[in-house]
Amino acid sequence: MATRKTAAKSNVSTDELLSYYRDMLLIRRFEEKAGQLYGMGLIGGFCHLYIGQEAVVVGLEAAAEEGDKRITSYRDHGHMLACGMDPNGVMAELTGREGGYSKGKGGSMHMFSKEKHFYGGHGIVGAQVPLGAGLAFADKYKENGRVTFTYFGDGAANQGQVYEAFNMAALWKLPVIFVIENNQYAMGTAQKRSTSTEEIHKRGEPFGIPGELVDGMNVLAVKDAGDKAVAHCREGKGPYILEIKTYRYRGHSMSDPAKYRTREEVQKMREERDPIEQVRGMLLKAEVGEDKLKEIDKEIKEIVNASADFSKESPEPALEELWTDIYADEIPQEVN
Amino acid sequence: MATEILMPALSPTMEEGTLAKWLVKEGDTVSSGDILAEIETDKATMEFEAVDEGTVGKILVAEGTEAVKVNTPIAVLLDEGESADDIETSSGGDATKSEQAPEPDKPAAQQPQAAPEIKAADTSPDWPEGTAMKQQTVREALRDAMAEEMRRDGDVYLMGEEVAEYQGAYKISQGLLDEFGPKRVIDTPITEHGFTGIAVGAAFGGLKPIVEFMTFNFAMQAIDQIINSAAKTLYMSGGQMGAPMVFRGANGAAARVGAQHSQDYAAWYMQIPGLKVAMPYSASDAKGLLKSAIRDPNPVVFLENEILYGQSFDVPDLDDYTVPFGKARIWREGTDVTIVSFGIGMRYALEAADKLADDGIDAEVIDLRTLRPMDTASILQSVKKTNRCVTVEEGWPQPSVGSYISSVIMQEAFDYLDAPVINCTGKDVPMPYAANLEKHALVTTEEVIEAVKKVTYK
Numbered sequence: 162m163a164t165r166k167t168a169a170k171s172n173v174s175t176d177e178l179l180s181y182y183r184d185m186l187l188i189r190r191f192e193e194k195a196g197q198l199y200g201m202g203l204i205g206g207f208c209h210l211y212i213g214q215e216a217v218v219v220g221l222e223a224a225a226e227e228g229d230k231r232i233t234s235y236r237d238h239g240h241m242l243a244c245g246m247d248p249n250g251v252m253a254e255l256t257g258r259e260g261g262y263s264k265g266k267g268g269s270m271h272m273f274s275k276e277k278h279f280y281g282g283h284g285i286v287g288a289q290v291p292l293g294a295g296l297a298f299a300d301k302y303k304e305n306g307r308v309t310f311t312y313f314g315d316g317a318a319n320q321g322q323v324y325e326a327f328n329m330a331a332l333w334k335l336p337v338i339f340v341i342e343n344n345q346y347a348m349g350t351a352q353k354r355s356t357s358t359e360e361i362h363k364r365g366e367p368f369g370i371p372g373e374l375v376d377g378m379n380v381l382a383v384k385d386a387g388d389k390a391v392a393h394c395r396e397g398k399g400p401y402i403l404e405i406k407t408y409r410y411r412g413h414s415m416s417d418p419a420k421y422r423t424r425e426e427v428q429k430m431r432e433e434r435d436p437i438e439q440v441r442g443m444l445l446k447a448e449v450g451e452d453k454l455k456e457i458d459k460e461i462k463e464i465v466n467a468s469a470d471f472s473k474e475s476p477e478p479a480l481e482e483l484w485t486d487i488y489a490d491e492i493p494q495e496v497n
Numbered sequence: 498m499a500t501e502i503l504m505p506a507l508s509p510t511m512e513e514g515t516l517a518k519w520l521v522k523e524g525d526t527v528s529s530g531d532i533l534a535e536i537e538t539d540k541a542t543m544e545f546e547a548v549d550e551g552t553v554g555k556i557l558v559a560e561g562t563e564a565v566k567v568n569t570p571i572a573v574l575l576d577e578g579e580s581a582d583d584i585e586t587s588s589g590g591d592a593t594k595s596e597q598a599p600e601p602d603k604p605a606a607q608q609p610q611a612a613p614e615i616k617a618a619d620t621s622p623d624w625p626e627g628t629a630m631k632q633q634t635v636r637e638a639l640r641d642a643m644a645e646e647m648r649r650d651g652d653v654y655l656m657g658e659e660v661a662e663y664q665g666a667y668k669i670s671q672g673l674l675d676e677f678g679p680k681r682v683i684d685t686p687i688t689e690h691g692f693t694g695i696a697v698g699a700a701f702g703g704l705k706p707i708v709e710f711m712t713f714n715f716a717m718q719a720i721d722q723i724i725n726s727a728a729k730t731l732y733m734s735g736g737q738m739g740a741p742m743v744f745r746g747a748n749g750a751a752a753r754v755g756a757q758h759s760q761d762y763a764a765w766y767m768q769i770p771g772l773k774v775a776m777p778y779s780a781s782d783a784k785g786l787l788k789s790a791i792r793d794p795n796p797v798v799f800l801e802n803e804i805l806y807g808q809s810f811d812v813p814d815l816d817d818y819t820v821p822f823g824k825a826r827i828w829r830e831g832t833d834v835t836i837v838s839f840g841i842g843m844r845y846a847l848e849a850a851d852k853l854a855d856d857g858i859d860a861e862v863i864d865l866r867t868l869r870p871m872d873t874a875s876i877l878q879s880v881k882k883t884n885r886c887v888t889v890e891e892g893w894p895q896p897s898v899g900s901y902i903s904s905v906i907m908q909e910a911f912d913y914l915d916a917p918v919i920n921c922t923g924k925d926v927p928m929p930y931a932a933n934l935e936k937h938a939l940v941t942t943e944e945v946i947e948a949v950k951k952v953t954y955k
Contacts, residue, residue: 295702299701325688326695419544
């Protein structure tokens with residue numbers, strides 16, 4: 162893929178690299194496990210895996226500060242793990258159990274954490290874009306200096322409400338980063354078959370929103386771009402667009418026949434561009450021993466296995482839960 | 498320990514499939530992500546990938562086998578240092594019980610119902626006896642309600658088309674920009690879908706937005722955000738967050754504006770769990786209900802009517818007058834028939850009741866005020882007294898608010914009915930422009946009178 166790389170700073174510390182490695186590996190292993198549980202019938206309905214795209218959320222979370230918000234679409238497991246939500250609670254929501262983030266009532270596409278400022282998990286393509294601008298609207302209203310990361314895909318980038326949100330976000334200088342996770346396929350439709358222009362990051366230009374293209378397989382490039390976008394928003398200059406070119410190794414959802422791209426294309430990306438392997442290479446070069454990496458692999462495997470166990474052991478929600486949380490009695494308190 | 502590879506479910510509905518082709522053979526080393534086999538479901542042929550790494554120790558189901566049940570072991574993967582001899586053949590057919598998805602444990606009929614239990618009707622007065630009253634239009638009452646709540650709570654703000662500098666397309670927000678400034682009274686571009694989404698997001702973020710739709714006809718552009726984002730999030734988040742906000746504006750027919758600007762959405766929004774719906778008739782209810790709506794922690798759809806904006810009513814002269822949701826108002830007590838209505842439908846209902854009185858028919862007239870929650874207790878209590886009911890609304894008949902009321906009465910008070918309930922509704926046609934046709938397309942007072950005479954066999 163022809164990607165202009167955003168130059169990555171070279172002064173990244175080994176500790177930072179280790180933390181990116183760990184966070185990306187957690188998402189990868191978690192998603193593999195979710196795929197497995199889906200195959201066993203423990204997870205139902207739709208399940209959209211994030212495998213291949215890990216560097217996007219891990220790089221941007223590294224640019225975020227406490228209190229910043231994030232909102233995304235239905236391919237949301239990676240975002241939740243990256244912002245520090247508990248893998249047990251996420252996996253138990255996937256299996257529809259009481260211990261899940263939404264008590265089993267939301268499922269894969271609808272999870273939230275007020276504590277971690279994660280505002281979903283939305284199942285309607287593009288709907289989260291004005292919602293994200295609205296979160297930023299609330300922050301600007303409260304003058305709290307926070308920034309909202311609003312994630313959507315190359316497919317959603319063709320939705321009309323995205324441009325309505327661009328217009329108002331620019332008009333009102335909202336502190337929102339529009340993150341276009343361009344994995345190059347809108348479900349099974351390649352970008353060139355669905356999108357009139359190749360450079361989606363330039364679609365903010367008519368609204369006066371700066372945008373840039375970022376190599377989404379390189380976590381350091383994503384982090385640098387994130388830093389720049391965050392600074393722009395915090396300075397009160399309004400929204401920023403990051404088109405992060407990435408790749409989804411798995412199907413759109415679990416029931417994807419994969420007829421729209423070749424196995425070779427996927428294999429080539431995995432072998433040559435894998436975000437985790439890239440960091441692994443850097444760590445080995447920095448003389449972090451294989452042992453250290455194996456230790457991390459083992460630790461991650463344990464976390465993921467524990468989440469799978471929890472998600473099987475947690476009971477199904479009580480039938481009374483059918484009738485709760487339809488109306489609130491009082492406004493839930495803000496967590497700051 | 499050897500790991501069994503199970504026949505996967507590859508779609509939400511798959512129960513069995515064909516193991517079309519093995520892409521590995523016994524003795525092959527595989528790692529996570531390698532394609533093991535091709536599996537044919539009812540929808541497509543799909544590749545099945547390895548999750549764990551190891552050596553393929555044994556293939557248990559040969560390629561070409563059809564109707565392989567989900568969760569059947571199809572192969573065994575060996576860890577480092579294990580050999581095929583270590584394999585303990587498991588049951589072969591069923592997967593281990595504990596690994597399976599739980600069965601739904603009870604049939605639906607046994608599920609607990611938060612069924613609307615029929616409470617006694619609340620007939621307490623809306624204001625204390627002796628309260629001073631003042632004459633106000635619905636327009637002024639709505640403005641006062643917003644102004645009072647904006648003074649009370651800094652997180653309440655108003656956004657919509659022409660709400661600020663223009664002072665409101667229907668002058669409902671007159672003076673608010675002057676008092677509260679452009680931060681809290683915000684003109685939006687004409688992009689309902691986008692600004693509604695922004696308002697819902699702002700509500701998630703801790704504000705209490707009031708969204709004005711110039712008319713509810715334009716809210717159809719934004720209905721996904723109202724229903725999918727605002728109404729459902731509290732449930733989908735297990736109670737963690739919701740959208741405390743108000744969607745308000747003119748609803749229903751105005752005069753001579755044609756089919757696209759004349760729809761009554763009462764029955765649409767009334768159907769949605771998670772939304773509350775108010776449709777006031779009088780100025781005092783407009784004021785009291787809007788104040789309650791702004792304070793409510795849930796999303797409220799507040800349906801106003803352009804024709805009523807200029808009508809004056811008595812409004813209690815109190816510092817903080819609110820009306821609770823789910824409490825109907827009995828405008829006129831009577832013994833012969835119950836007329837149930839709401840919003841502008843009340844005009845026809847009250848006019849008909851006056852004329853019927855001249856004919857010696859004593860009608861009780863109930864204004865529902867809110868449609869969700871709906872005060873069915875007051876309706877039932879009245880019907881048990883009068884044994885007859887007519888509903889009145891401007892919206893379409895299939896289905897109408899009245900058809901829901903009819904079903905409640907049939908289920909809860911069937912034995913009390915002396916005649917079938919009649920629903921007086923707007924005609925089942927898009928709104929015509931011509932003055933004579935438009936008048937006929939709406940419900941008319943004569944039709945209400947006729948319906949009452951029919952149910953009272955007069």
